[in-house]
Amino acid sequence: MSSAPQLLFKNRIPGQTVFFKDYCKSGGYQTLEKAFKSMAPTEIVEMVKTSGLRGRGGAGFSTGLKWSFFPADDPGPKYLVCNCDEMEPGTYKDGELLAADPHQLVEGMILSAYAINADVGYIFIRYAYDQQLRNLQQAVAEAKKAGYLGKNILGSGFDFELHLHGSAGRYILGEETALLNGLEGKRPNPRLKPPFPAVRGLFGRPTTVNNVETIANIPHIVSGGAEWFKSLARNLEGAGTKLFGLSGHLNHTECFELPVGIPLRELIETYGGGVWKKRKFKACLPGGASTPYLTAEHLDIALDFDPLEAVGSRFGTAGVTVFDDHSCMLRATLNLLQFFARESCGWCTPCRDGLPLVCWLLEKIEKGEGTKEDLQMLKQQQQQITGRSFCALAEGAMGPLDGLLRLFEQEVIDHIQKGQCPF
Amino acid sequence: MKKLLLKKQIDAFSKKAAKTAHPRELVVDLLREIQDRNGWVSDEGVELAAQILGVTTIEIEELATFYDKIYRQPVGRYPVHICDSICCWSRGGEEIALHLQQQLGVKLGETTPDGLFTLLPTCCLGGCGRAPSIMIGRRFYGNLSTAELDRIIEQLREEANR
Ligand SMILES: Cc1cc2nc3c(=O)[nH]c(=O)nc-3n(C[C@H](O)[C@H](O)[C@H](O)COP(=O)(O)O)c2cc1C
Ligand code: SF4
Ligand code: FES
Numbered sequence: 001m002s003s004a005p006q007l008l009f010k011n012r013i014p015g016q017t018v019f020f021k022d023y024c025k026s027g028g029y030q031t032l033e034k035a036f037k038s039m040a041p042t043e044i045v046e047m048v049k050t051s052g053l054r055g056r057g058g059a060g061f062s063t064g065l066k067w068s069f070f071p072a073d074d075p076g077p078k079y080l081v082c083n084c085d086e087m088e089p090g091t092y093k094d095g096e097l098l099a100a101d102p103h104q105l106v107e108g109m110i111l112s113a114y115a116i117n118a119d120v121g122y123i124f125i126r127y128a129y130d131q132q133l134r135n136l137q138q139a140v141a142e143a144k145k146a147g148y149l150g151k152n153i154l155g156s157g158f159d160f161e162l163h164l165h166g167s168a169g170r171y172i173l174g175e176e177t178a179l180l181n182g183l184e185g186k187r188p189n190p191r192l193k194p195p196f197p198a199v200r201g202l203f204g205r206p207t208t209v210n211n212v213e214t215i216a217n218i219p220h221i222v223s224g225g226a227e228w229f230k231s232l233a234r235n236l237e238g239a240g241t242k243l244f245g246l247s248g249h250l251n252h253t254e255c256f257e258l259p260v261g262i263p264l265r266e267l268i269e270t271y272g273g274g275v276w277k278k279r280k281f282k283a284c285l286p287g288g289a290s291t292p293y294l295t296a297e298h299l300d301i302a303l304d305f306d307p308l309e310a311v312g313s314r315f316g317t318a319g320v321t322v323f324d325d326h327s328c329m330l331r332a333t334l335n336l337l338q339f340f341a342r343e344s345c346g347w348c349t350p351c352r353d354g355l356p357l358v359c360w361l362l363e364k365i366e367k368g369e370g371t372k373e374d375l376q377m378l379k380q381q382q383q384q385i386t387g388r389s390f391c392a393l394a395e396g397a398m399g400p401l402d403g404l405l406r407l408f409e410q411e412v413i414d415h416i417q418k419g420q421c422p423f
Numbered sequence: 424m425k426k427l428l429l430k431k432q433i434d435a436f437s438k439k440a441a442k443t444a445h446p447r448e449l450v451v452d453l454l455r456e457i458q459d460r461n462g463w464v465s466d467e468g469v470e471l472a473a474q475i476l477g478v479t480t481i482e483i484e485e486l487a488t489f490y491d492k493i494y495r496q497p498v499g500r501y502p503v504h505i506c507d508s509i510c511c512w513s514r515g516g517e518e519i520a521l522h523l524q525q526q527l528g529v530k531l532g533e534t535t536p537d538g539l540f541t542l543l544p545t546c547c548l549g550g551c552g553r554a555p556s557i558m559i560g561r562r563f564y565g566n567l568s569t570a571e572l573d574r575i576i577e578q579l580r581e582e583a584n585r
Contacts, residue, residue: 089508089547096552127492128548130561168451168490171546185447185476187485203445247510247551254552289509289547319551321510335512339546345489 020142044115052239057211080118085174090319093243094212098132171343190391235261287316290396293403340397351394368420510551
């Protein structure tokens with residue numbers, strides 16, 4: 001169905017995994033060979049910078065820019081860490097990628113490490129991705145055997161070893177500094193920033209943390225060129241393709257690779273097969289549980305970082321969860337807040353104590369026992385938590401709450417006035 | 424009583440720990456291995472991990488209790504993780520949780536008297552496109568209906584009886 005250019009899903013056959021032989025047949029590791037022979041590391045960093053690639057882990061920071069801050073000349077160990085925690089509800093793209101084609105990530109890790117001069121890599125994998133972990137174990141072993149990992153890779157003088165780390169649950173490990181503590185075998189609370197990981201990261205050494213999809217894009221950028229990558233997007237300011245994970249009230253809830261900047265309406269109608277049960281579109285989370293809702297008035301918006309920020313939401317991870325017109329947005333928001341409250345690491349008060357209070361208020365109003373004062377208190381809590389938490393988890397939790405209070409305040413008031421859920 | 428870990432497993436970890444500059448990085452791996460063999464991580468399991476890696480028990484304990492997929496209490500042979508996050512919720516996740524509780528006669532957090540199933544609510548399993556979903560042990564099940572659930576439970580009961 002999809003005629004859009006396929007990079008990351010080029011080799012994907014649902015239900016199957018592509019390993020070394022087939023990966024090489026489709027051109028795999030040729031970019032690595034070429035780059036190690038003919039490209040200086042700084043050239044790759046420059047190329048990634050001009051390609052316009054922005055981090056696919058949620059924050060959307062320019063990957064090339066991030067790499068250019070990395071102290072490549074610092075003597076001693078330096079780390080490249082790949083974030084495959086992927087635990088934000090609605091987000092499952094990295095899992096799909098690694099289920100289909102794990103060597104892309106391995107080749108991307110080697111190329112990225114070469115670009116920033118990191119000599120050790122870790123891939124941090126969430127507990128639920130057992131199959132993906134095993135796929136990567138096989139892929140890493142195959143790459144090692146082929147001489148793409150280890151000492152003096154392809155005679156370049158560059159050494160790189162790659163480790164896999166299986167996690168044991170908890171969303172906070174996706175936050176990059178908590179992840180570093182987790183890798184070190186310490187209690188995975190986030191760390192104070194600065195110092196940023198590029199200065200003092202894993203084991204106190206310079207470290208870059210990147211998302212799976214970000215790193216899997218690198219071989220394609222190096223092979224196709226920065227301009228080509230940029231031109232793949234539908235909108236002018238955008239760059240590349242994006243894995244969109246569809247979920248919620250749609251006829252087809254699948255993961256598609258589509259151009260950045262595709263309009264929300266097209267994504268929902270053409271790829272999601274429209275809203276299920278012949279119902280109407282009411283709202284969606286555009287990029288995971290922490291991104292404020294979009295409504296029907298946003299259907300023609302280009303899905304990309306800047307356009308979504310302009311309407312008070314975020315592109316996030318592009319995990320799009322759709323709600324039909326029978327949905328109670330207060331109830332949905334309560335579910336989202338319960339997730340964040342339970343996954344709080346407990347380190348700071350606004351999050352540890354504030355989020356349960358928000359849940360309590362939402363639940364009370366949802367049950368029809370809320371008052372006008374409760375709504376006031378909800379708003380007050382939102383203000384007190386926003387900007388005051390130690391890490392971005394609580395900030396993310398305020399996303400759906402902000403969406404509810406900004407776009408669906410009348411629904412909340414209806415609950416209070418009717419003394420019951422109107423849905 | 425069966426050993427917490429086989430001697431060859433302990434030796435392998437000790438060797439790895441001696442080779443790495445930061446033995447603590449192996450904690451989660453080690454806890455997972457102890458759990459795989461014993462079903463959960465007991466106090467003795469925590470102590471064993473501490474011994475192997477040369478750290479204090481409290482340093483292990485603060486991790487063992489932090490990660491929700493490390494069980495510090497006995498669980499049934501099949502820990503059933505029921506996703507209660509937004510995508511599963513939007514497609515009938517609550518019904519799935521209710522049905523399991525009714526069919527197995529236990530509440531969330533409890534284990535069936537035959538020691539087979541423990542029901543544990545969990546956040547998103549990364550199977551949002553196949554909601555509603557659950558994970559039993561490390562096996563993922565998606566696109567669930569109540570009929571499908573009954574089949575799975577039946578299958579596992581048979582597997583356990585074999
Ligand atoms: C609570 C929380 C959870 C996060 N979870 C993830 C995650 O699962 N995967 C991920 O790549 N980034 C996650 N991030 C973002 C990372 O901290 C980091 O920005 C990202 O891995 C950087 O990679 P990128 O620049 O390639 O996007 C999370 C951030 C927060 C605050
Ligand atoms: S906001 Fe505070 S309590 Fe919440 S996860 Fe971050 S550090 Fe932990
Ligand atoms: S919300 Fe249930 S698997 Fe993601």
